[in-house]
Amino acid sequence: MANAGLTLRLAILAAMPIIYIAGAAPGAGATAVAGGLALALRRRGVDAAAVKVAADGDGGADARVLADALGVEDAQPLNAADADAAAEALSAAAASTGALVVDGLPLSDASVDFAARIGARVVGVQPYGVEPADWRTAFGGALTGVLVNRRARYAEHDAATRLAPRLEAEGAPVLAVVPDDRRMLAVSVSEIAEALSADFYAWPSEGARLIDRFIIGGLIAEWGGNYFGRYPDQAVIVRGGRTDIQMAALNFPLACLILTACEQPPQYVRQRAQAERVPLMSVAEGTLAAAAALEALTERAAVHHPDKLRRFADLLEGAPGWAAIEAAAA
Numbered sequence: 001m002a003n004a005g006l007t008l009r010l011a012i013l014a015a016m017p018i019i020y021i022a023g024a025a026p027g028a029g030a031t032a033v034a035g036g037l038a039l040a041l042r043r044r045g046v047d048a049a050a051v052k053v054a055a056d057g058d059g060g061a062d063a064r065v066l067a068d069a070l071g072v073e074d075a076q077p078l079n080a081a082d083a084d085a086a087a088e089a090l091s092a093a094a095a096s097t098g099a100l101v102v103d104g105l106p107l108s109d110a111s112v113d114f115a116a117r118i119g120a121r122v123v124g125v126q127p128y129g130v131e132p133a134d135w136r137t138a139f140g141g142a143l144t145g146v147l148v149n150r151r152a153r154y155a156e157h158d159a160a161t162r163l164a165p166r167l168e169a170e171g172a173p174v175l176a177v178v179p180d181d182r183r184m185l186a187v188s189v190s191e192i193a194e195a196l197s198a199d200f201y202a203w204p205s206e207g208a209r210l211i212d213r214f215i216i217g218g219l220i221a222e223w224g225g226n227y228f229g230r231y232p233d234q235a236v237i238v239r240g241g242r243t244d245i246q247m248a249a250l251n252f253p254l255a256c257l258i259l260t261a262c263e264q265p266p267q268y269v270r271q272r273a274q275a276e277r278v279p280l281m282s283v284a285e286g287t288l289a290a291a292a293a294l295e296a297l298t299e300r301a302a303v304h305h306p307d308k309l310r311r312f313a314d315l316l317e318g319a320p321g322w323a324a325i326e327a328a329a330a
Contacts, residue, residue, distance in 0.1 A: 017099045018090070019144070020120035023106045024133045028125045029149040031062045032184065032303045034103035035069050036312030037123075037325065042070075043313070044326065047098035052077040053086060053105060053114065061304050062103060069306040080105055080114055090118055112138050123175065123325070125149050126167070128159060136171030145173035145324060150180050176319030183311040185301050186210040187294075189256050189279045192235065195297045196290055198258065201265050202273040202280035209255050209279065210307055211235045214294055216287060217245040228252040237294075239287055243269060254278045260287040 019037065023030035034050045041048035050070060052063035059077035067075035078086040094100045102120060105111035115122050122139045126132055128151040135146055146167055151159045156179070164174045190207030193200065213231050217238035228236060229252040236249045240262025249257060250272045257273055259265055262282040265273075273280035283290055303309065316322060 018094060018102060018118055018120040019099065020102045020104045020115040020118070020122045020142075021125060022104050022111050022115065022122055022139075023125045024127060024130060026106050028106065028127045028130075029303070030106070030125050031065065031103050032309065032312045033123065033125050033147055033149070033316075034101045035066050035303075035309035036316050038066075038070060038099075038101045039309060039313035040316050040322075041099055041101075041326070043317070048101060049093060049097040049099075050101040050103060051090060051093055052103045053080050053090075054078070055105065055110075056081045059103075061302070065304045065306065065309065066103065069309040080110060083114060083117060086114075087118055107133050107135075107138060115139060115142060123147060124172065126172075128152060128155060128163065128177075132163070132167055132170070132172075134170065135167075143172065145175040145321070147175050147321075147325075148177040151177050153180055173324070175321040175324050176316060177321075178312075178315050178319060181311060181315060182212050183210070184303065184308055185298055186212045186233070186305075186308070187297050187301050188305060189235075191297060192256065192258070192294065193281055195293050196258070196281070196283045196285070198281035198283045200279065200281050201270050203277060204279065206277070206279045208305070209233070210305060211255055214291070216291065217242065217249055228254070237287055237290060240265070240282060247272065250276055250278060256281070258283065258290065260285060260290045 021030045021034045038048040038050040050066045052059045052066055054077040056079055063077040064075040078089050080086055105114060121144045122142045123144050124135045124146040126146050126148050128148055135143055148159060148163060159177050167174050188207060189209045192211065210233060212233040215234055215236050217236050228249045232253060233255045235256035235258055236254055237258045237260060238245050238249065240259040243266050246269050256279045259282040265280060265282055270280060316325065
């Protein structure tokens, strides 16, 4: 009877629109695609949900960011090692939603088997600059198409004239080519503080803010507005002894102020940061060391922030192949 019950639930599941997102390798961007797609579908009036399927013990951070972005409480990933239980859970989820997006396993035999088990339509995530996977051989008729992710800014022509035709010739329709986006590489104020072992002096509660750019306040030969007022969501790094530059920076919108080689900021800098709602932190290291640590941090920036998934939804909706992606959920 248990097997009969599972068979019935899988039959119900197969009738629902299930989109299985498979990255060409770990880190390809499957979580960003899954969350962004679910959010974009919701904007179109589809009652979409997203679920994380992972290997035993993995996927917790991915599941949490999907839940946070979609406003749901259950943030537990499904364990692909227990395929029956995972399929049953997906069946229950699919029965209560208009479209289910599955953030699946990276391309492998296990990923192919699981996608087939739940009767899903498959979208592959192919990072630009990585040798293309043989998507059609892997997933056969279940493959809806491939999304090329993180296309370099300078590579639009190459992606259009070389990579996309190659994938199409190999039986993998290109649904979208998503460019690199600064927002997806942003890091949060809390991540910065942790990477620098910094001490907060104002607004530690704003740790979820995302930082798109870092600006070093040094010898500035122009009006402060031209230098500090150029970008939103920026952090300014200033040597602790340069109170004049710190105060000049605080005249303009900042997302964070970092004082280097500094034990404790001046009281009036703290008061101004507090009044302007600018997170203020200090670090013992010098400016060059702090900048090097922050560069390393941005190189490993993860997608684990709801604002990043919302930004990825914007990128998907603006892609030329969005209609084909949306049709996969119909």
